[in-house]
Amino acid sequence: AQTIHQWPVAEIKAVGSPLSLGCTIKGKSSPNLYWYWQATGGTLQQLFYSITVGQVESVVQLNLSASRPKDDQFILSTEKLLLSHSGFYLCAWGGGLNSDYTFGSGTRLLVI
């Protein structure tokens, strides 16, 4: 069975500090991977997606970047956090032909 793991579970970070959020998928070869973000009180919106290793497409510009260093790994990062980066980050896989999306457990980020 496929499993999706996100880390960390929660972070409190200072404005201007770097950030790295991770997501790994086990049990699925070459998954389509996604990062989603929800600001407090906002709607979930897609940030990035990746179809294959080394390839990432940006959907929304939020001064964040994403990378896919391995087939089963998707990383979300920034060199300098902004207050507006606070929120809930979700990683997901799936979305191919006739395939649903499965979400990770999420990372709650508070930037102060």
Place this chain on the structure above:
Amino acid sequence: GDQVEQSPSALSLHEGTGSALRCNFTTTMRAVQWFRKNSRGSLINLFYLASGTKENGRLKSAFDSKERYSTLHIRDAQLEDSGTYFCAALSSGSWQLIFGSGTQLTVMP
């Protein structure tokens, strides 16, 4: 751009009754997925539909791509059904899953 309009934003039901949530799409979508938010804020998959209807227990969902809508019906609501439900539609020709704003369901004794 493509949008998903979910209604109602909040819904209160008495135990044993039922109702429907609805999502309207501004453009043709190729699939829809319904989720329920868990206690941590993550999303639990309820249904994925590329067309037609699906049923699971007291939940039933329908998707009409041509008429640009999807529904989630809840019957015989139970207290544990309370929570936030989201629809999300897969935009045609892209990998983007577009979310509705959610429905806060409260089931009362």
